[in-house]
Structure formats: C-alpha cells, structure tokens
Amino acid sequence: MKEFQRKQLLERVNREGATIGATIPDEIEVQGETLDLQEFVFEIKRRDTIPSGERDRVDRAKRNLRRERIERLEKIEDDEVSYEEGERLVESIIGIDRALNALEQLEPVDLEQEAQVQEAADKKRWMNFLNKALGRDSDNKGIRR
Missing domain, CATH: 1.20.5 (Single alpha-helices involved in coiled-coils or other helix-helix interfaces)
Structure with missing residues (x-):
C-alpha cells in the first residue's frame, strides 16, 4: 500500500462523524472469539439501562472491542496489510466504533x-x-x- 493510501484510510477511521450511517457488524471476531455483535448491542439497548447482572458482561465486551479496535488500527498504521485489506479493516473499525458508541450511551447518568x-x-x-x-x-x- 502506498503511504497516501494508508493516510487516507487512517483519516477515514479518525474522521469526526465516521460512525454516522455506519452499521454494527452482524458478527465480528474479537480476541479469537466470534461475537454476534449486532444482536448483543440490540439486546442490551432494548433494556434502556444495563441490568446489574449484565454490567460485567457489557464492560468485558467493551474492553475487548476497544482492544480489537486498537489491534486492527495498528495493522493499518504499521503498514502490515494491503490497501484492500485496509479497506476491510477500516469498515470493521467503524463498525466497532458504532457498537461502542451504542453501548456507551447506555451508561446511566x-x-x-x-x-x-x-x-x-x-x-x-x-x-x-x-x-x-x-x-x-x-x-x-x-x-x-
């Protein structure tokens, strides 16, 4: 991948409002495990607040999603992937960001x-x-x- 392409991909990930209109991936592999991400987020969001019994599960999922996001971003930053793979990583990172935003909005104020x-x-x-x-x-x- 050329340097300008890598910078372009990184800019897309960090763009303000990148998650607007983005969809949460149906499934995503996070830390070696397949997670039904969209179903998980919608299941939790249906409740308006995170039940106390689910808080640990949600916190663990958010930590794992953040870790996965960093790992995927580093692959682009370190120029470890082709441009096409970088495009797929950008889309998945934006999907992860969308899921994290949805889960963060559930925190009770x-x-x-x-x-x-x-x-x-x-x-x-x-x-x-x-x-x-x-x-x-x-x-x-x-x-x-």
Whole structure:
C-alpha cells in the first residue's frame, strides 16, 4: 500500500462523524472469539439501562472491542496489510466504533451525583483561588481554624 493510501484510510477511521450511517457488524471476531455483535448491542439497548447482572458482561465486551479496535488500527498504521485489506479493516473499525458508541450511551447518568461532584470541584477551585490570593500554600498551612 502506498503511504497516501494508508493516510487516507487512517483519516477515514479518525474522521469526526465516521460512525454516522455506519452499521454494527452482524458478527465480528474479537480476541479469537466470534461475537454476534449486532444482536448483543440490540439486546442490551432494548433494556434502556444495563441490568446489574449484565454490567460485567457489557464492560468485558467493551474492553475487548476497544482492544480489537486498537489491534486492527495498528495493522493499518504499521503498514502490515494491503490497501484492500485496509479497506476491510477500516469498515470493521467503524463498525466497532458504532457498537461502542451504542453501548456507551447506555451508561446511566446520575444527575444528583454529578452535581455533587461538580460542587465539590467548584469548592476546591475556590479554596485554591483564595489561598493563592491570600498568599497561602495550597496545603492549607497558615490557615487558622
């Protein structure tokens, strides 16, 4: 494969919105095992949230998909494949990305917890600002209580 072709393939993978209109592959070989990816994603998405009993299975699948994505991308980056094989790898990587996006959207968002984390971070930033403005160390030395 020529260098410009390899760069073109890599650009397609990293393009913003590459997964728009992409389909999740029916099956994919991930870490040596065949996974019915589309069925798995749709089965999990039907539930709106990930049941606690399925969380480990979903997390393991996401880790394996990320690992497989990296391995496939490295084959293109390291110029180990022909242009035609690179095209197939790009399509599969985009499919993996689509599946990962679908699975990531299922993570429950705890708004109350996020608000508490944000408030704690705001307080910490404010205290750091006050300490700097008053010429005190950030480890609170010199602050009377």
